[in-house]
Amino acid sequence: MASILDHLFDTAFLDQSIDYLAEALDLAITVLDSEGMPVASRQDKGGDTPASRAYPFSFSSDIGSIVCAAPNQDLLDQAEPHIFYCMASLNSQLLRETELQETTEEMLQLSSQMNFLFKVAKKIIGIDDLKKCYQIILDEISRTTKADQGFIQTKGRWDEEIRVTHKITDEEVDATRNSICLKHTAADSTIICTREDGASLLYSPIKEKDSQSGQMVFIRARTRRAFSASEKQMVAIIENIISPTFETLRLYDSLQDLYLNTVKALAAAIDAKDEYTHGHSFRVAKYAMTIGGQLGLDNQQINDLEIAGYMHDLGKIGISELILGKPSKLTHEEFCLIQKHPVFTDKILQPIKLPPHILEGATQHHERMDGTGYPCGLMGANISLFGRIIAVADVFDALTSKRPYRDALPVEAALRKLCDGIDSLFDREMILAFISALRTEQSKEVLAGINMGLRYDDIHNLNQFLIELKEFALDANRS
Numbered sequence: 001m002a003s004i005l006d007h008l009f010d011t012a013f014l015d016q017s018i019d020y021l022a023e024a025l026d027l028a029i030t031v032l033d034s035e036g037m038p039v040a041s042r043q044d045k046g047g048d049t050p051a052s053r054a055y056p057f058s059f060s061s062d063i064g065s066i067v068c069a070a071p072n073q074d075l076l077d078q079a080e081p082h083i084f085y086c087m088a089s090l091n092s093q094l095l096r097e098t099e100l101q102e103t104t105e106e107m108l109q110l111s112s113q114m115n116f117l118f119k120v121a122k123k124i125i126g127i128d129d130l131k132k133c134y135q136i137i138l139d140e141i142s143r144t145t146k147a148d149q150g151f152i153q154t155k156g157r158w159d160e161e162i163r164v165t166h167k168i169t170d171e172e173v174d175a176t177r178n179s180i181c182l183k184h185t186a187a188d189s190t191i192i193c194t195r196e197d198g199a200s201l202l203y204s205p206i207k208e209k210d211s212q213s214g215q216m217v218f219i220r221a222r223t224r225r226a227f228s229a230s231e232k233q234m235v236a237i238i239e240n241i242i243s244p245t246f247e248t249l250r251l252y253d254s255l256q257d258l259y260l261n262t263v264k265a266l267a268a269a270i271d272a273k274d275e276y277t278h279g280h281s282f283r284v285a286k287y288a289m290t291i292g293g294q295l296g297l298d299n300q301q302i303n304d305l306e307i308a309g310y311m312h313d314l315g316k317i318g319i320s321e322l323i324l325g326k327p328s329k330l331t332h333e334e335f336c337l338i339q340k341h342p343v344f345t346d347k348i349l350q351p352i353k354l355p356p357h358i359l360e361g362a363t364q365h366h367e368r369m370d371g372t373g374y375p376c377g378l379m380g381a382n383i384s385l386f387g388r389i390i391a392v393a394d395v396f397d398a399l400t401s402k403r404p405y406r407d408a409l410p411v412e413a414a415l416r417k418l419c420d421g422i423d424s425l426f427d428r429e430m431i432l433a434f435i436s437a438l439r440t441e442q443s444k445e446v447l448a449g450i451n452m453g454l455r456y457d458d459i460h461n462l463n464q465f466l467i468e469l470k471e472f473a474l475d476a477n478r479s
Contacts, residue, residue, distance in 0.1 A: 002063045003033035004090070005040075009097055017086040018042045021068060025079040028052075028069040034062040051076050055083060058091040060098075066090075103318045110317060111348045113237055114266065116144060118352045130156060135164040138216070141238060142166045145202065145231050147218035153177070154206050154214025168219070176201070176217060188212065190236035192229075198222030202232060204239040241265045267310040269317075279451075280397060285309030286450045287393035287434075288361075288386075294433040295389075308361030308386050312394065315344030327404035339374045342366055361386025365394050368425045388427040392418060392434055395426070400454055411447075412457045412465055419473050432473055439466050 008014060018029040022042040028049040031040040043049075049069035053076060056065040068083055070076040120140050124133045134152050142150040149168035156162045165173060176182070181193035182203060190204040199222050206214035216239065220227060267281035288309040292302045316324060319341055323334050330338065342363045349359055364387025367373035369380055373391075383391075399414035409417070415435065422428045437443065444462070447454055456462060 001033045001035040001037060002061065003039045004031065004057055004059075004063050004094070007059070007063060007094055007097060009100075013093055014040070014090060017090060018066070021079070021083065021086060025082055026070070026075070027079055027083075030067040030069075031064065032067060033064040036064075039064070047071060053080075055087050057087075057094065059094055099320060107318055107344065107348055110266070110314075111351050113234065114348065115351045116140070117238070117241060118354075131162055131164060134162060137242065138164050138166050141216070141235065142218060145218055145227070145235065146220075147202070148221050148224070149219040150217060151176075152206070152214065152216050162214075176219065177215075182217075190232055190239060192227045192232050194226070195219075200224075200226035202227040202235055204235050205243075206239070207243045264310055266314060280401065281310050281313055283397045283401075283450050284312060284390060284393045287396055288389050290437045290446065291389050291392060291430055291433050294437040295429075304355065304358050305361065305386055305389065308358045309390055309393065311345065311349065311358070311362040312365050312390055313341065313345070314348050314362070315341035315346070317348075318344035325404060329405075339366070342375050357384060357386050360384035361390050363387075365390040367391065368421075369427060370424045372425075383427075388430050392426050392430045396434070397451070400451065402453075408453065408455060410455045410457045411462070415466075415469055419469060422473055428473060432470065435466055435470050435473065439463060439470075 004014065005011060014031070018031065018040065019042060021027045022029050028043040029041060030038050032054070033039050049071055051071065051073045052067055052069035054065045054067045057063050066083075066087065068076065068079065070079065120137055123136050123140070134154070138150055138152045141147075147166070149172070150166040151163060151168055151173045153161065153163045153173070163170070163173065168176075176195065179195045179201070181195055181201060188205055188207075190202075193201050193203065195201055200220040202218040202220075204216045205212045206216060216235070218227070218235070264282070267285075285306045286309075288305050289302050292305045297305065319337060323330065323337060326334070342365070346359070346363045349362060361384060364376075364378065364383050367376065367378040367383045367387055368391070369383070369388075371377050371379035373383075378387075396414055396418060399409045399417060400411060402408045415438075418426060418431050418434075422431055438447070440446075444459070458465070
């Protein structure tokens with residue numbers, strides 16, 4: 001038997017609702033579970049209440065109802081608008097808490113997947129032997145899926161065959177590759193099938209662009225349970241992230257791309273929740289790198305800044321698409337939820353043990369110099385360097401991108417708005433660095449490469465505008 005109490009994290013609002021109905025409207029209130037058994041009741045005054053009506057909760061399954069009783073039908077009719085209002089509020093709370101629970105589970109799954117991927121990335125960074133990299137990846141996935149055996153067969157840098165194995169002989173690999181269940185199943189997606197001897201196989205293709213360059217296969221003996229749908233889903237996600245990286249590893253010597261590829265894939269998934277923010281994380285990362293370069297950061301710092309830029313909105317996985325893409329003004333409750341996304345980002349990234357400056361950059365981009373930002377209300381130098389850089393990059397991209405409630409601003413107007421917030425909202429040094437970077441000869445080409453849709457009031461006189469804007473920014477600092 002299920003009841004509303006099973007689905008509410010906090011029952012205070014339910015208690016307040018039935019107290020209101022009982023005390024203010026003189027109703028006898030009983031909350032029933034799915035089998036009609038009472039789980040809560042309230043009756044402010046004694047007396048007979050022969051007239052009653054049941055109001056079921058609106059939920060994906062039967063969780064019972066609220067029964068309201070009164071001395072007569074007229075009193076019940078008069079109270080019904082209030083009853084409907086309370087029921088609508090309770091149903092809304094049920095929906096919000098269900099979405100929150102689903103989001104929490106999604107965040108935990110995402111955190112686990114990211115933890116695994118970053119653990120693999122840390123192990124292979126600096127290794128220039130491609131076969132060793134594949135071996136580490138195979139062993140880690142085999143350990144995570146609790147596979148008895150496994151192998152990866154793919155191409156090397158010069159299209160030579162590379163095979164790495166986990167507790168399996170070459171003869172067994174050949175026999176598995178020729179097994180009927182793999183030969184007669186579509187090879188372009190992750191599948192679970194049963195080999196002729198009863199062993200469970202978890203197969204995942206390795207893709208490069210529009211073709212398949214290899215395969216990962218994991219084997220569990222017939223004496224153990226078969227691979228599950230959740231294990232298949234996890235390997236499919238890993239394959240989607242690692243497959244492009246296999247191509248990168250094959251074509252280039254830099255293994256740092258696995259690390260960044262993971263971040264980009266996750267950032268793209270978040271940006272895709274809202275059509276108006278498509279590509280936002282990419283642009284913020286690139287603008288941040290432009291500012292960092294002008295500040296004289298070294299290559300490693302700029303690489304870390306790029307990662308922080310890609311990660312800065314990961315917490316939006318915890319925000320409904322209906323809120324992110326809402327064309328009208330947000331309610332206070334919706335805006336408060338939006339303000340929690342840096343907290344969600346922190347919760348997702350904490351288990352990964354990232355360098356503190358990357359984590360700070362990803363979670364502090366909404367902090368403001370005067371302490372009016374969120375989520376922690378940090379002020380001035382208490383905001384990390386990366387946080388202050390990404391704050392400028394994030395706002396610049398937001399202003400120059402179309403939103404459901406306004407058109408994109410021209411570059412000049414966006415820069416003026418940033419300058420209006422010098423020392424109160426934004427660090428003047430970051431804004432001056434951005435302006436200086438835009439004055440370089442290649443700036444227009446660089447900006448076009450980041451966002452081809454940028455608009456200008458007068459692109460031919462942009463340099464003169466930037467000179468005057470820099471003087472304004474310096475004057476703002478002196479005043």
